[in-house]
Amino acid sequence: MMDRPDVPQQALAFIAENIDSVPQLEALLLFWESPTRSWSCDELAARLYVRPDACQGILHALRRRGLLAVEDRDGERYRYDSAWDPDGERMAQVASAYREHLVALTTFIHTKTPPALREFARAFDLKKER
Numbered sequence: 001m002m003d004r005p006d007v008p009q010q011a012l013a014f015i016a017e018n019i020d021s022v023p024q025l026e027a028l029l030l031f032w033e034s035p036t037r038s039w040s041c042d043e044l045a046a047r048l049y050v051r052p053d054a055c056q057g058i059l060h061a062l063r064r065r066g067l068l069a070v071e072d073r074d075g076e077r078y079r080y081d082s083a084w085d086p087d088g089e090r091m092a093q094v095a096s097a098y099r100e101h102l103v104a105l106t107t108f109i110h111t112k113t114p115p116a117l118r119e120f121a122r123a124f125d126l127k128k129e130r
Contacts, residue, residue, distance in 0.1 A: 023058055
């Protein structure tokens with residue numbers, strides 16, 4: 001993983017493992033800042049200035065990683081799922097790092113290995129563990 005001066009390593013590790021784009025991180029921060037609010041894709045797309053189809057990808061990726069929960073039976077509203085970070089320390093650290101090191105973190109996200117390649121590599125890691 002690439003080092004960034006003064007950026008906490010735990011924040012970098014979380015982003016390296018769970019975040020594929022800046023809009024994903026910004027979406028997660030919106031959910032975290034309002035943990036009782038549920039968002040539809042249209043509401044989130046308007047807030048992030050992304051197309052609804054891009055928003056669907058963001059929501060599905062964050063949910064697949066256990067960071068969001070589906071709020072309704074139709075799967076059209078999402079909310080923050082604090083179960084992955086019960087004491088809130090990890091997400092607070094990520095939010096602080098994003099505020100204090102915006103350029104470094106956005107550059108880090110843009111220069112990461114593409115998600116498809118990381119998933120492919122993970123498949124080989126799982127085989128090694130058996």
